[in-house]
Amino acid sequence: MYSEKVMDHFMNPRNVGEIENADGVGQVGNMKCGDIMKVYLKIENNIITDAKFKTFGCGAAVATSSMATELIKGKTVEEAEKLTNKAVLEALDGLPPAKIHCSVLAEEAIAAAIKDYKMKQGIDVSDMQTCQGCCGKCGETRE
Amino acid sequence: MYSEKVMDHFMNPRNVGEIENADGVGQVGNMKCGDIMKVYLKIENNIITDAKFKTFGCGAAVATSSMATELIKGKTVEEAEKLTNKAVLEALDGLPPAKIHCSVLAEEAIAAAIKDYKMKQGIDVSDMQTCQGCCGKCGETRE
Amino acid sequence: MDRKLIYVDHAATTYIKPEVLEAMKPYLTELYGNPSSIYYLGRESKKAIDEARSQIARCLGAQPQEIYFTGSGTEADNWAIKGAAYANRKKGRHIITSAIEHHAVLEPVEFLRREGFEVTYLPVDQNGFVNPADLEKAIRPDTILVSIMYANNEIGTIQPIKELAGIAKNKGVIFHTDAVQAMGNIRVNVMDLGVDLLSMSAHKFYGPKGVGCLYVRKGVQLEGFMHGGAQERKKRAGTENVSGIVGMAAALKLAYENIDRYNEHLRKLSSRLIDKVFERIPHVRLNGDRHKRLPGNVNFSFEFIEGESLLLMLDMKGVQASSGSACTSGSLDPSHVLLAIGLPHEIAHGSLRITFGEKNTEEDVDYIVDCLEEIVAKLRQMSPLYEDFVKRNKG
Amino acid sequence: MDRKLIYVDHAATTYIKPEVLEAMKPYLTELYGNPSSIYYLGRESKKAIDEARSQIARCLGAQPQEIYFTGSGTEADNWAIKGAAYANRKKGRHIITSAIEHHAVLEPVEFLRREGFEVTYLPVDQNGFVNPADLEKAIRPDTILVSIMYANNEIGTIQPIKELAGIAKNKGVIFHTDAVQAMGNIRVNVMDLGVDLLSMSAHKFYGPKGVGCLYVRKGVQLEGFMHGGAQERKKRAGTENVSGIVGMAAALKLAYENIDRYNEHLRKLSSRLIDKVFERIPHVRLNGDRHKRLPGNVNFSFEFIEGESLLLMLDMKGVQASSGSACTSGSLDPSHVLLAIGLPHEIAHGSLRITFGEKNTEEDVDYIVDCLEEIVAKLRQMSPLYEDFVKRNKG
Ligand SMILES: Cc1ncc(COP(=O)(O)O)c(C=O)c1O
Numbered sequence A, B: 001m002y003s004e005k006v007m008d009h010f011m012n013p014r015n016v017g018e019i020e021n022a023d024g025v026g027q028v029g030n031m032k033c034g035d036i037m038k039v040y041l042k043i044e045n046n047i048i049t050d051a052k053f054k055t056f057g058c059g060a061a062v063a064t065s066s067m068a069t070e071l072i073k074g075k076t077v078e079e080a081e082k083l084t085n086k087a088v089l090e091a092l093d094g095l096p097p098a099k100i101h102c103s104v105l106a107e108e109a110i111a112a113a114i115k116d117y118k119m120k121q122g123i124d125v126s127d128m129q130t131c132q133g134c135c136g137k138c139g140e141t142r143e
Numbered sequence C, D: 001m002d003r004k005l006i007y008v009d010h011a012a013t014t015y016i017k018p019e020v021l022e023a024m025k026p027y028l029t030e031l032y033g034n035p036s037s038i039y040y041l042g043r044e045s046k047k048a049i050d051e052a053r054s055q056i057a058r059c060l061g062a063q064p065q066e067i068y069f070t071g072s073g074t075e076a077d078n079w080a081i082k083g084a085a086y087a088n089r090k091k092g093r094h095i096i097t098s099a100i101e102h103h104a105v106l107e108p109v110e111f112l113r114r115e116g117f118e119v120t121y122l123p124v125d126q127n128g129f130v131n132p133a134d135l136e137k138a139i140r141p142d143t144i145l146v147s148i149m150y151a152n153n154e155i156g157t158i159q160p161i162k163e164l165a166g167i168a169k170n171k172g173v174i175f176h177t178d179a180v181q182a183m184g185n186i187r188v189n190v191m192d193l194g195v196d197l198l199s200m201s202a203h204k205f206y207g208p209k210g211v212g213c214l215y216v217r218k219g220v221q222l223e224g225f226m227h228g229g230a231q232e233r234k235k236r237a238g239t240e241n242v243s244g245i246v247g248m249a250a251a252l253k254l255a256y257e258n259i260d261r262y263n264e265h266l267r268k269l270s271s272r273l274i275d276k277v278f279e280r281i282p283h284v285r286l287n288g289d290r291h292k293r294l295p296g297n298v299n300f301s302f303e304f305i306e307g308e309s310l311l312l313m314l315d316m317k318g319v320q321a322s323s324g325s326a327c328t329s330g331s332l333d334p335s336h337v338l339l340a341i342g343l344p345h346e347i348a349h350g351s352l353r354i355t356f357g358e359k360n361t362e363e364d365v366d367y368i369v370d371c372l373e374e375i376v377a378k379l380r381q382m383s384p385l386y387e388d389f390v391k392r393n394k395g
């Protein structure tokens, strides 16, 4: 069902945990969907120096959380904003069709954390969207 | 499917053949039914001294022809007239439900041959019925 | 593979018992005749399915002519429901079922609803029981069919089928029960129960996959479902799966012979698991009734964690178990059964179904408990819901 | 049993080839997981059916997503016909089929007729061929489905499916073909044929009984038939018969690999039988086309004798063959196929179908001819029809 990469990131997830006094925190998903992802970012000089997550969700949700936080560490905020679910998917050697929405979730959790960071910095975020609906739904239309 | 008795009478049918100058000949069944039975009787002093048959039909049709002719040999005409399909069935240790009609056929072929004999003797046969329809049909209602 | 394997998903499927496979073998090899053929090889196959039919009838307390072979439990359910509905639609178009049926019942019912039938779904209480009074009230003059499962596949709840069937009978309504999960665990007797139609599936009681059976009480009107050749007294077409049918009969016979011992074995394992889990893991609930449930069924909800993750981690430790959530089917919804017994979404998502079988041992139970303790802790450490919970309780 | 057995009824069913059974074995024993389960044992089963699906798709020239597993050829036919009719009934309610279809097609069509659909039965010529011009003429604006079998099970006639499917395609009508008899004898390629739906049944090509397959061209609208769980991409519910599916794929692969050699073998036997019978037995006719027929199919009518008697006597000599008449099914009617090609009743009743297989030899043929010569003579001696014929010819 899952690739070896997914299973590795699921069984040995990188970056699990919280960051005390994080510069940005984002949470997406809801209980009806069955997936909730929370991302904590430490950002210094516009560089993401640390990223951690907590996830309630299936194997794919955990693995994408792990991979997505790995991918943005050391990146600039702008680079992290450009992270797409496609990049996460590729880094994980793919996901089963029914699980694509999980990679969207990771993308959105990071976007939400960056939005939170920018708000704290007093940057205008009115043009940034964050997902509120059920993640599977956007996953289906996006992919 | 068939009892041993049936198979014996089918594989080694008794009384196959014709009787030259028979005293009574009867044929029942038709091609639509898939069974035709013809019975020849030799009758002396009201006793059936010989009976032969020819049958086009399934294993049960052949076996009932064989058994029925066996059962009437040596009997009086009146006794032979009383031969029922039930007696033939019992003598054969039964038949599958779909084949019951074959035993009716034998009963009717003998009745037809006796009717023929009586007619030749100038006896009134107006109260004797012979089957003209499809044999399965009467078989179903009789049994 | 040399990995440790502890199979505790017997409600999903069972292996074929060696004796059962042995009984099937001649019909997978030299006795391959088509039962409709009149020659020797055909008659041997015919004899085999006739004997299987009598065997199953004896187990169920039925007549052989009331036993019809199908290609699965799902087919038996489809046939029972659509067949009864179509054959009786002149009398009415109202069907009653329960909220916690298997999809093999719910989907045919939903198909009929789309075709213009009306459906009442009886609710269940927090342990999954249908209330007979609800059935009594739901039956209308135009009700033609009631279908209520014998035992639930997720939470193991055993319904009062005799009482429910009696209510339907009193009102002259056909009663079907999906006994797919009950069979092999409960000594089902159709005369005693008073049901009109009953479905089973061989692979749930150590028989082969791809063969089932529908009991049809004499006199019950049923439209055909599988139309075609004259097999099964013209009621169910298709060349018979001879080896499968023989296997099903052999498996059912074994099951009935050993049912008391088997029940005791399963009950011991289930109790041990329930007791140890409650002792060692906090924030867990048992779904379904503590007692009136299938002896080998245990269904837990672990708060704050999600079912698939739990299953995957159990799998990595060799434990083959199932979740109440339909995660694998691509659906995002949690089990309709858990929602029907009133679980909130976050708890319904974290369920685990363990169903024991013949070969499981107390050591298996202890190993599973060890695994669960470790995995549940690990997943909770990862869970934002648990984080919130801890923070709330601190604050 | 120590009796001599010559099996020449491969159109009724075949034995399972040893290589096929070998491929099935793991899934009858240790790899028993339910393919819907996400753990190791479930994934192994899932992998097995996915591989089987790809294998069958490769053989047929189809995409794996176009292959759906069923519980029999009959189920594939029922699904194709009822599924296409229900999904497209808004467009119209007219269905076209042929007079010589198998009951697995005729009966679902008859069911639909009772449900308010209209049916046109295309006639066939004296060799059993549908005339494409008849199809062309029969298609109406409200025609939604054409179902014409690839090869006939009684007389082996092979229809011009590509041409017939092309006609349906031109008019935008779904085309189904029952390829149950063709499969394994003909290298079927769905792309080349241009059919939308195609049925097969494993036990006709040395696979197991109780498993079939429906090819559904991408985009074809089909209502579900087996409603329930989410198996087969939610299109066909029921726990998969894993060992059966694996066996079907293995059998089909073997069949495709050996098809030319197999055809040659069968053709040689058939020709030998036909030639010798015509040489040695008078008043016999070959039903169906001499050339455009299944390579292993021979269907004779012996005048003046009845089929079941012939079969029984052949059986006593160990020859396992079949009759065109539906004698065993309890029906008194002779085969609808033989009547459709214009045989009078008395000739239709006397038919014999011999269908050769892999293991048959020229010695088998010679033995059969010897038996036939003896038995036909014996039965004619017993036949009142033959008596009449002889007397007529004398007179
Ligand atoms: C209660 C219940 N009904 C019906 C079925 C369907 O049985 P099958 O998948 O064998 O068709 C199952 C199992 O899958 C079940 O648990």
Ligand SMILES: Cc1ncc(COP(=O)(O)O)c(C=O)c1O
Binding pocket: C237, C238, C239, C240, D011, D072, D073, D074, D075, D077, D102, D104, D149, D151, D152, D153, D178, D180, D181, D201, D203, D210
């Ligand atoms: C042409 C044809 N179609 C359909 C079927 C039905 O297949 P099954 O009996 O395997 O369901 C058969 C054989 O019985 C057949 O010969």
